[in-house]
Amino acid sequence: MIALSTLLLLVPVVLAVQARIQLTHFQSGHRSNIAPQFVPPSEGPLVQSSNYVGSNNGSLPKPKVVSGKSFDRFIQIWIENTDFESANSTTAFSDLAKQGIFLDQYYAVTHPSEPNYVAAAGGDFWGMADDSLYHIPSNISTIVDLLEAKSISWATYEENLPFDGFEGFNFSSKNYLNTSAPDYTYYVRKHNPTIIYDSVASVPSRLALHRNFNDFAADVNASALPQWVFVTPNMVNDGHDTSIDFAGQWVDYWLAPLLNDTNFNNNRTLILLTFDETETYTANNHIVAMLLGGAVPESARGTVDSTYYTHYSTLSTVEANWGLGSLGRGDTNKTLSNVFSFVANATGYKNLNISGSDIPLTNITGTIPGPLNPQLYVPFTAPNTSAVGAGGGAVFVASGLNTSLTAAVVPSPVNLTALGKTVPWLGPRNGSTAATSNSTGSGKGGNGAVSLSDGIVRSAIFGITLAGIAAFLV
């Protein structure tokens, strides 16, 4: 690890970089002043394209529909790293919100990206404070266990995934924004929530449900879209390497026509469009979120719902809708898991009224002990098995779970970093056959110029965090 003196030396550098970032923002209103122009990756979301990389592998069987109380299909689409104000002032998002319910008090649960995605699948981010290659042991359950217990179909669709169930850290392919530039890293595992869990990835039938965008086109065209769907656009379309305007253009290209397609959106479909986290770490993690789709009651379209929600609300809402069990994690923390109110109304779930200074500060990074926090390491503990979630069912107990290893008996956190060690879950899943990264072409998977400024932002944030820790120690 970096010595304290080195950390302190970083401070002026960080301040200088920070000043440059602010200048860039002031000048352009974007996170990057060299953002490329949006290029549609295909002729339409339902047209096969080599830009989507993985070729279609047939369509899923048409699912047997399990009726929910408010909806029969839930589709989440996550865009990256944008503050509430910035997304709310981008017409692609503000116009779309008018078609559904605008959730204007929705918060991410931590920083940076990966722990937010992981939280939306497993109800916790396990103390994770970075975007490294992790795998989570198979005694830890996810939403997939709850859905499958009730035979509810699911899949995730990842743009630029090279093949179904690819477990690599990232994947680079032909740069379709600039064909003379080297291969570009469009796919990253850190935005693919369920694949990080061994309880999902080590089961071949589950692994195969991590599908690419050509599969998506085939599944929609075959009227075979599953009932729980997570969609991850690539690193330029989700705004991560580009800008909110670029992401807005992607939303216009991809989501707008699909909203009119009954194979995607029918009167029993609920769609959540949101962000993983804010770009700014120094204010609370307030992001834009909206509910779209035919399941939104007519009377609620064009309204604003100011209930306090977090990413855990995506779990509790799904649990409430289908009367599922729970994970006994963040999904059953009443404060953090209000159910989307029209669903709460339909299911009889009582939300908590949390506003103003009662809203927890979730703009935290690395302060929570956990099995993926090398500086405050504790083992994976059992969930609260007596918790009752919004679905009313029992807490799912994964095989191999030691239910007596609870938060109450867990040993004090250990600083593994100080001992020169890392957490045991760093790296790929044991037995995983996929390479940790790869490329379709001869290029080395370089990121090209477009990601450079994002890299600076990210290093600056890391620098600020390190400097913050250093300042605290001094």
Ligand SMILES: *[C@@H]1O[C@H](CO)[C@@H](O)[C@H](O)[C@H]1NC(C)=O
């Ligand atoms: C979001 O933007 C709209 C204008 O498009 C504005 O009326 C509204 O007050 C904004 N919401 C918040 C919470 O800032």
Ligand SMILES: *[C@@H]1O[C@H](CO)[C@@H](O)[C@H](O)[C@H]1NC(C)=O
């Ligand atoms: C195609 O789908 C099958 C069945 O789900 C799966 O086993 C296989 O790995 C997939 N192949 C590719 C290349 O995606």
Ligand SMILES: *[C@@H]1O[C@H](CO)[C@@H](O)[C@H](O)[C@H]1NC(C)=O
């Ligand atoms: C495209 O990539 C090439 C090679 O990296 C670079 O020289 C050129 O400036 C890029 N064009 C644009 C418009 O960014």
Ligand SMILES: *[C@@H]1O[C@H](CO)[C@@H](O)[C@H](O)[C@H]1NC(C)=O
């Ligand atoms: C979707 O349908 C509405 C009418 O129902 C129409 O106004 C709109 O232009 C259509 N959008 C797209 C992208 O096709």
Ligand SMILES: *[C@@H]1O[C@H](CO)[C@@H](O)[C@H](O)[C@H]1NC(C)=O
């Ligand atoms: C929902 O769609 C189905 C199938 O198209 C139709 O039969 C039903 O009447 C619709 N329900 C409402 C409330 O629009």
Ligand SMILES: *[C@@H]1O[C@H](CO)[C@@H](O)[C@H](O)[C@H]1NC(C)=O
């Ligand atoms: C989190 O946001 C609050 C409220 O804006 C701010 O006071 C605090 O300093 C932020 N925390 C961090 C770690 O930046």
Ligand SMILES: *[C@@H]1O[C@H](CO)[C@@H](O)[C@H](O)[C@H]1NC(C)=O
């Ligand atoms: C629920 O979340 C709140 C806000 O983060 C936290 O203060 C509280 O400790 C959590 N409750 C449990 C039982 O973990």
Ligand SMILES: *[C@@H]1O[C@H](CO)[C@@H](O)[C@H](O)[C@H]1NC(C)=O
């Ligand atoms: C849910 O019920 C509450 C209380 O009756 C009501 O104020 C609110 O408008 C309802 N929300 C929706 C989205 O239907």
Ligand SMILES: *[C@@H]1O[C@H](CO)[C@@H](O)[C@H](O)[C@H]1NC(C)=O
């Ligand atoms: C879960 O499994 C891991 C790996 O075998 C183990 O370290 C941990 O103690 C287990 N936790 C529980 C609660 O079973």
Ligand SMILES: *[C@@H]1O[C@H](CO)[C@@H](O)[C@H](O)[C@H]1NC(C)=O
């Ligand atoms: C853990 O140890 C590292 C290296 O000694 C140190 O930089 C860091 O501040 C420690 N973290 C905590 C939370 O004590």
Ligand SMILES: *[C@@H]1O[C@H](CO)[C@@H](O)[C@H](O)[C@H]1NC(C)=O
């Ligand atoms: C892709 O993965 C390799 C290691 O496998 C790593 O060195 C590189 O930084 C990663 N790139 C991105 C953009 O995540």
Ligand SMILES: *[C@@H]1O[C@H](CO)[C@@H](O)[C@H](O)[C@H]1NC(C)=O
């Ligand atoms: C990754 O590279 C290896 C060796 O070059 C190759 O055998 C493998 O098929 C590649 N994987 C993908 C997903 O392209």
